[in-house]
Amino acid sequence: MNKLERIDFPLKQQPNGDYLWLNLFRINSGNSGPHVHIQANVHGAELQGNLVIHELMDFFINNPFKGSITFIPFANPSAVNQKSGMYTQGRYNPVSGKNWNRNYFELLKNKDSEFNLKDFVTQNISHNEAQISENFKSVLFNICDNLEKKTAERGLQNEDGHFNLLLQKVASTADIVLDLHTGPVATRYIYTTDHQLKSALNFQFPHYLIIPPEFDGAMDEASFMPWVSLSEEFKNQGRELKNNFESYTIELGSEERISFKEANLDSKRILNYLLSKNVHDLKIEELPKTSIKTCLLKDYKSYYAPRGGLYEFCFAPGEAFKKGDVLAKSLNFKPVKGNESFSKAVEEVYAVEDGIVINHSTSASLAGGHPLYQVMENIQ
Numbered sequence: 001m002n003k004l005e006r007i008d009f010p011l012k013q014q015p016n017g018d019y020l021w022l023n024l025f026r027i028n029s030g031n032s033g034p035h036v037h038i039q040a041n042v043h044g045a046e047l048q049g050n051l052v053i054h055e056l057m058d059f060f061i062n063n064p065f066k067g068s069i070t071f072i073p074f075a076n077p078s079a080v081n082q083k084s085g086m087y088t089q090g091r092y093n094p095v096s097g098k099n100w101n102r103n104y105f106e107l108l109k110n111k112d113s114e115f116n117l118k119d120f121v122t123q124n125i126s127h128n129e130a131q132i133s134e135n136f137k138s139v140l141f142n143i144c145d146n147l148e149k150k151t152a153e154r155g156l157q158n159e160d161g162h163f164n165l166l167l168q169k170v171a172s173t174a175d176i177v178l179d180l181h182t183g184p185v186a187t188r189y190i191y192t193t194d195h196q197l198k199s200a201l202n203f204q205f206p207h208y209l210i211i212p213p214e215f216d217g218a219m220d221e222a223s224f225m226p227w228v229s230l231s232e233e234f235k236n237q238g239r240e241l242k243n244n245f246e247s248y249t250i251e252l253g254s255e256e257r258i259s260f261k262e263a264n265l266d267s268k269r270i271l272n273y274l275l276s277k278n279v280h281d282l283k284i285e286e287l288p289k290t291s292i293k294t295c296l297l298k299d300y301k302s303y304y305a306p307r308g309g310l311y312e313f314c315f316a317p318g319e320a321f322k323k324g325d326v327l328a329k330s331l332n333f334k335p336v337k338g339n340e341s342f343s344k345a346v347e348e349v350y351a352v353e354d355g356i357v358i359n360h361s362t363s364a365s366l367a368g369g370h371p372l373y374q375v376m377e378n379i380q
């Protein structure tokens with residue numbers, strides 16, 4: 001049996017003096033191997049990842065493996081506790097208005113990082129891969145540490161980045177970072193870059209969105225971008241360095257719900273991926289045969305409500321539709337002036353191209369311009 005340890009970080013002191021805590025769990029195998037960082041619930045309503053972490057903890061407590069794993073369930077206590085009636089808001093920081101998953105730091109490019117990648121590569125050009133990786137992880141950890149000190153000079157900016165930087169600092173020594181989210185009402189899908197796609201297929205997820213290797217403030221991008229830049233700079237200086245680092249945003253169905261049964265399958269898919277990364281060597285049984293669909297981010301299209309009203313969603317997440325199909329029907333009485341215009345109360349929304357529904361809005365009650373669906377088109 002492997003030992004599970006808990007480390008508590010005071011995250012934020014509330015006005016009444018009480019603290020919100022980040023509870024971080026670690027399991028060390030005692031064998032050398034990759035370090036894996038898995039966090040869940042950065043968006044408050046996206047709950048399923050906490051169950052998946054529980055399943056994975058159970059596996060890694062009870063089975064031999066290589067390396068070490070950090071788990072952070074309930075990674076954002078501010079967000080998960082942010083209820084409005086019975087609904088969990090939790091996607092945006094209510095104080096700053098910012099999306100909790102767009103506040104991470106671009107570590108190598110931040111003006112306070114005081115780090116020169118060219119110099120680092122010149123100093124490491126003849127080291128072996130393992131040595132370079134260890135040196136670079138130390139650099140990333142130190143950058144986070146310096147940024148933390150710098151941003152705290154005039155008091156902790158708790159509403160804008162301190163929380164994200166803490167997660168980044170914990171993840172800075174990892175070889176694999178998995179950020180567990182959900183969509184609104186959604187199927188299961190993964191964001192991956194092209195350079196990670198072959199490896200990502202080992203998750204055996206039904207849907208993959210291929211994003212460009214760019215920084216837009218999310219945890220997966222904040223984690224993989226330094227390693228992408230590192231390989232590029234090695235190439236500039238004449239050496240091909242294989243980039244073994246991987247990070248993903250994993251979308252586990254719908255928000256505001258959990259399923260222990262689905263968490264068991266979710267965890268098997270993650271374990272199948274971790275098997276391919278040599279974190280463990282136990283064959284994962286009972287993985288269902290999955291037909292895998294991929295599309296580029298540019299073909300991940302949003303439909304918006306063409307008018308305010310109540311909307312019925314005619315296709316469920318994961319379902320395929322054809323160009324011209326009725327995707328949604330809306331009800332709005334404003335166009336009805338009498339008998340002749342009564343039929344205008346109901347309108348239909350038609351599909352512009354063939355596609356697959358990835359997610360749709362949680363609410364049937366939408367203002368004009370609210371998001372209706374997100375769909376994959378030009379599917380491979």
Ligand SMILES: [Zn+2]
Pocket residue numbers: 043046101181182
């Ligand atoms: Zn999310």
